[in-house]
Amino acid sequence: MLQKLLTGLLLVGTLSIFAQEKVTIAWDVSYSMQDRSTDKEFEFLDKYFNKYPEVTARVILFNGISATTRDFQIAEGNWGAAKQILEKATYDGASGYHTLTDAFEDGTTFLFTDGIENIEKDTPTLGKMLYVVNSKYEHDIKNLKFLALSNKGRFINMAPSEWAINKSIPAMLYTGNVYGDDVVPETVSIAIKGTKNKIVPSSDGSFKLKAKPGDILVVEAPGLPPVEEAMTENSNLNVWIRNEGVELEQVFIQNDQREEGSQMEAFGFDRLEKRKIGFAVTSLKREELNQAVTNISDAVEGRFTGVQKRRNQDLSEAVIRGQNTISNNNFAMILIDGVPIARSNSSRNPMSQRRELSDFIDPNNVADVTILKGYAATNQYGSEGSNGVILIKTKAMAAMEEARDRREEEKEQKRTNQYQSTIKPPPTYSQSYLASLKRQPNTNAARETYFNQREKQITNPNYFIDLFDFFATQNQGLAKTIGSNILEIHANDFAALRSLLFKAKEKKYYDMELDVAKAMLNSHPNRIQAYMDLAKAQENNGNYQAALDLLLAITKGTANPNVDFTPLHKTAHQEIRNLVASHKDKLELSKIQVKHLKKEPLDARIVFDWSDWDADFELTFVNPQRDFVTWKHTAENQDRLLDEQIKGYLLEEFEIAGGEKGLWQVNVKYLGNRTEGNDKPVFLRCLVQYGFGTSNERTEEYVLRLFEKGSEQLAVRLDVP
Numbered sequence: 002m003l004q005k006l007l008t009g010l011l012l013v014g015t016l017s018i019f020a021q022e023k024v025t026i027a028w029d030v031s032y033s034m035q036d037r038s039t040d041k042e043f044e045f046l047d048k049y050f051n052k053y054p055e056v057t058a059r060v061i062l063f064n065g066i067s068a069t070t071r072d073f074q075i076a077e078g079n080w081g082a083a084k085q086i087l088e089k090a091t092y093d094g095a096s097g098y099h100t101l102t103d104a105f106e107d108g109t110t111f112l113f114t115d116g117i118e119n120i121e122k123d124t125p126t127l128g129k130m131l132y133v134v135n136s137k138y139e140h141d142i143k144n145l146k147f148l149a150l151s152n153k154g155r156f157i158n159m160a161p162s163e164w165a166i167n168k169s170i171p172a173m174l175y176t177g178n179v180y181g182d183d184v185v186p187e188t189v190s191i192a193i194k195g196t197k198n199k200i201v202p203s204s205d206g207s208f209k210l211k212a213k214p215g216d217i218l219v220v221e222a223p224g225l226p227p228v229e230e231a232m233t234e235n236s237n238l239n240v241w242i243r244n245e246g247v248e249l250e251q252v253f254i255q256n257d258q259r260e261e262g263s264q265m266e267a268f269g270f271d272r273l274e275k276r277k278i279g280f281a282v283t284s285l286k287r288e289e290l291n292q293a294v295t296n297i298s299d300a301v302e303g304r305f306t307g308v309q310k311r312r313n314q315d316l317s318e319a320v321i322r323g324q325n326t327i328s329n330n331n332f333a334m335i336l337i338d339g340v341p342i343a344r345s346n347s348s349r350n351p352m353s354q355r356r357e358l359s360d361f362i363d364p365n366n367v368a369d370v371t372i373l374k375g376y377a378a379t380n381q382y383g384s385e386g387s388n389g390v391i392l393i394k395t396k397a398m399a400a401m402e403e404a405r406d407r408r409e410e411e412k413e414q415k416r417t418n419q420y421q422s423t424i425k426p427p428p429t430y431s432q433s434y435l436a437s438l439k440r441q442p443n444t445n446a447a448r449e450t451y452f453n454q455r456e457k458q459i460t461n462p463n464y465f466i467d468l469f470d471f472f473a474t475q476n477q478g479l480a481k482t483i484g485s486n487i488l489e490i491h492a493n494d495f496a497a498l499r500s501l502l503f504k505a506k507e508k509k510y511y512d513m514e515l516d517v518a519k520a521m522l523n524s525h526p527n528r529i530q531a532y533m534d535l536a537k538a539q540e541n542n543g544n545y546q547a548a549l550d551l552l553l554a555i556t557k558g559t560a561n562p563n564v565d566f567t568p569l570h571k572t573a574h575q576e577i578r579n580l581v582a583s584h585k586d587k588l589e590l591s592k593i594q595v596k597h598l599k600k601e602p603l604d605a606r607i608v609f610d611w612s613d614w615d616a617d618f619e620l621t622f623v624n625p626q627r628d629f630v631t632w633k634h635t636a637e638n639q640d641r642l643l644d645e646q647i648k649g650y651l652l653e654e655f656e657i658a659g660g661e662k663g664l665w666q667v668n669v670k671y672l673g674n675r676t677e678g679n680d681k682p683v684f685l686r687c688l689v690q691y692g693f694g695t696s697n698e699r700t701e702e703y704v705l706r707l708f709e710k711g712s713e714q715l716a717v718r719l720d721v722p
Contacts, residue, residue: 022056023108024049025128028087031064031096032489033117038136041159042113043084045134049111054078059105060086065097065120065516066482091452095119095485097516098148104128112148116141119488120516121523127152135160172211176678177238179206180639181222184242190221191240194229207677233493234460237615237676241643284371287396290364297393300364316362318345319391333372333389334382337362338398341385368399420621420629424668427714430682430706434458435467444475451483462487462497463681466504473508481513488517492524496613496681499651502534503612503684507704511541528649530610532560533569536576545584552577553592568650572608575654579690600694603658604721607667608688610652614645616683617672618707620716622655625663636675656693660721667717671707682708687716 026046050056058073060083073083097120104110110128115137131154133145138160149156179186179202186202191210194217202208212218212232221227222242290300298316319333335342373381373390382390434454441447451468458464469484484501491497498521505513518538522531532555540548554560555573566573577597581588609620616634623629632653636642645651657665669685685705692698705716 023105024056025059025104025110027061027101027112029114030062030090030092032092035092041136050078050080058083063100065095067478068100070103094482095488098124116145172213175236176209179240181242188223192219194219235494237679286369297362297364333391334385335391337393366395368394368396420623420627424715428709428712462491466500488520499612500684503686503704514538515542529566530650545587549580572654602694603656605657605719606690606693607655610686612684615674615676619670621668623666624661662721665719669716670713673710
């Protein structure tokens with residue numbers, strides 16, 4: 002009887018313990034989780050509820066933006082209502098664990114996730130016992146184990162190992178361009194490693210090929226080592242070929258060869274592009290002549306290859322093209338300031354021989370000497386130039402030419418430097434998917450339309466930017482979730498990340514701006530722009546000391562010793578001055594310099610930065626008298642573009658100081674994208690500090706969309722008093 006009583010009491014106690022058990026099912030609904038193995042996960046939960054049939058279950062559907070919570074009382078192991086919530090879950094947005102603030106602190110938590118964390122913030126306490134469960138083949142094993150370890154929990158991996166073998170990755174069409182100094186695109190070969198098929202770019206440098214993400218692209222150019230790079234989901238490729246090496250997708254392989262000098266050559270008394278001259282040209286400047294002699298013949302001694310001085314070792318008896326004739330003259334033609342002078346005659350006929358020495362030419366009065374070789378010289382100087390031409394330019398002539406060129410340049414500037422364009426209102430941006438959303442009667446209907454559209458637009462990052470803009474006026478949480486898909490799906494696309502960064506700042510979603518900036522730096526640590534963007538995001542979130550520390554590290558190069566921050570130094574110093582002026586009482590100032598305590602007054606400080614390196618555009622600064630100057634972000638400025646791509650910055654700073662008083666304006670003209678097939682819009686952000694460093698300083702910021710090729714719009718208008 003006593004034994005039966007004790008058994009009954011024990012059973013009641015056990016059931017009581019089970020009745021008080023709490024379990025949290027934290028179900029990751031970020032976009033990457035939509036191909037999870039739900040059958041395995043549900044089987045796991047079936048076994049759990051069979052073992053513990055009487056519990057309180059809390060279901061949290063979460064991503065990196067928000068979380069929704071619902072509680073269920075499980076009886077007799079029946080968890081069908083909770084399961085139905087999981088089955089109907091929709092997957093959207095980036096992933097992060099900081100939204101799991103409602104997990105039972107005194108219960109067990111099952112965290113179903115792949116560990117791919119796009120928004121990294123502090124993870125809250127996830128119960129007294131945590132099980133991290135993964136069912137996806139693609140997962141972050143290190144982060145999954147860290148999540149379990151940091152909570153003193155366990156990791157359960159249910160990923161199907163055979164999935165890697167059977168997984169089918171569709172091929173993509175990649176497009177790009179080959180750029181370079183004097184590069185013949187047809188001599189470059191591009192191939193996928195392990196295949197025999199090679200493609201050759203067209204004459205304009207453009208190329209197309211099909212490949213899969215993960216394939217290895219091999220680029221070979223004559224005289225340079227091949228470059229290999231793994232293909233990503235970014236379908237735009239750019240190849241730069243210079244004498245130092247080949248640059249592809251932020252990879253630069255150095256070579257021992259050196260870049261040739263200027264491609265401009267002296268031709269007579271002009272300067273022409275070498276490839277347009279059509280014959281061999283060799284020039285010596287004044288400083289290259291032998292300075293220790295008193296005659297021109299000795300001054301050029303040994304300075305020209307293939308030039309021989311005959312009987313009297315005099316320049317007038319120079320033979321450039323060799324002995325071509327026995328009876329006629331083989332000596333080169335000589336011109337001083339464009340005027341032919343008498344020359345010796347090489348004929349063996351004593352009656353024809355003539356000596357015309359050049360000793361009268363003082364090398365101290367010579368600006369340069371040029372040798373023209375080749376039959377094509379005849380085209381310029383007739384038969385007299387058939388044996389080569391020696392061009393001597395005096396210092397007096399060089400000075401006259403310089404003065405003439407300066408006068409012509411001033412006339413040309415005066416004639417053409419009046420701005421004539423009439424700025425029209427910016428074109429209207431439209432997309433068919435936006436039109437469809439606008440037709441919906443309410444936000445919920447628009448959201449459903451978005452889910453129906455999404456898979457067709459998944460490879461287009463600007464789709465998510467456009468919908469972020471669209472929903473921002475209706476539902477902030479939904480807008481953030483949609484926009485955060487950029488972090489989840491296009492984390493390797495720096496242009497897409499910067500577009501989202503601009504838009505988050507524009508909407509004053511400063512927390513999202515910081516999340517994006519951190520993700521940019523995490524994915525692209527060798528792009529110096531990511532460090533500047535993070536510093537500004539820290540400032541916008543009130544983390545002034547963190548912003549100052551990073552800006553100082555940029556100026557000192559310690560933020561990342563492996564990259565060159567020089568292009569950002571000027572802007573970083575100005576941003577430090579802004580921080581000190583606005584938040585001096587909240588900063589530790591022991592590390593700043595004296596120059597950071599004062600701003601040099603300017604009429605305006607203007608900073609332009611843009612989302613995509615591939616964009617061609619022009620900025621035109623027009624003063625009150627309609628005079629203008631243009632700054633070009635085009636292939637004409639190739640060295641600048643190459644420097645941008647190697648170092649990873651997308652920013653330029655301008656100043657207006659001491660200029661004309663009155664109304665100034667800055668216009669931007671969009672010229673399209675350099676890469677064929679890249680038709681995505683570009684965002685240009687403009688920061689203007691009017692009256693910089695004065696008591697009237699004020700700041701404005703604009704984000705412009707550039708999308709219609711050839712369109713021009715106003716970026717900034719300011720009145721300089």
